[in-house]
Amino acid sequence: MSITLTDQDKATLRTAAYGAVSLMAAAGAAGSPHKIATDGSIALASATGLVGHVLAAKSKDIKLYGKSVAELADHVLPALTAAMSLLKQQAPAEAGNFRSTVIVAIDAAARTHQGQPSPALAEMARKITEALDAA
Template sequence: MTEDSASMAITLSEQDKTTLRIAAYGSVTLLSAAGAAGGSPHKIATTGSIALGSATGLVGHVLAEYPKSKELNGRSVADIADRVLPALTAAMSLLKEQAPEEAENFRSTVITAIESATHHGQPGPVVADMIRKITKALDAA
């Protein structure tokens, strides 16, 4: 059995899948909002989303579907962070419990998306701070 077919044998609930999508795409949304201070939010959003779309395994199959836009909307960065940061920790916890081999895949996918989104230069202090918050939320599980 290949790694991809093994990961497909794991069944996540629709709520679990929604949590993973909010966590991953929400990370890019948070970075994009933080990047508005530097003037490049669209570039961050585009590059980060493309990186998430390149994920493989169970994580890749889940992230192939983008979350509903209302799930990532907020009136402020704080509103979005209140939803996304706990979702990152929850996503890692549920993957460690239900699909341990996919937990590191998810973490590295999110980190790769963050690095891709900010590769065009040294991130400013606002973006760097958001990267620290995202990483801390991933590692809290």
């Protein structure tokens, strides 16, 4: 069975996933936000399945804005919940793929493989996970 997502659906997935990485970079601004963003983005690029195809597509539809972490979070956290909701409805197997892809990306961004993330990064990761699980 082929799954067809609308352009808006794809934009929501991309905004949610890349927004999660952007939130991690913003929360880790005291450290190395560029390294955080790079590590998280590389993890997103390793996604497979429908999610991998959507995230790999060259697109200018990712809308990430805000002058503060709070403004960015106000946009990204609901997008994460919306992405999970739409995948649970249209492609249930891909919902788990999307969730695990984002979790791997935030783990890479927090560099949890190198020890404990900073308290700010750990809290942002918790908020992202909570938004994923809210759907």
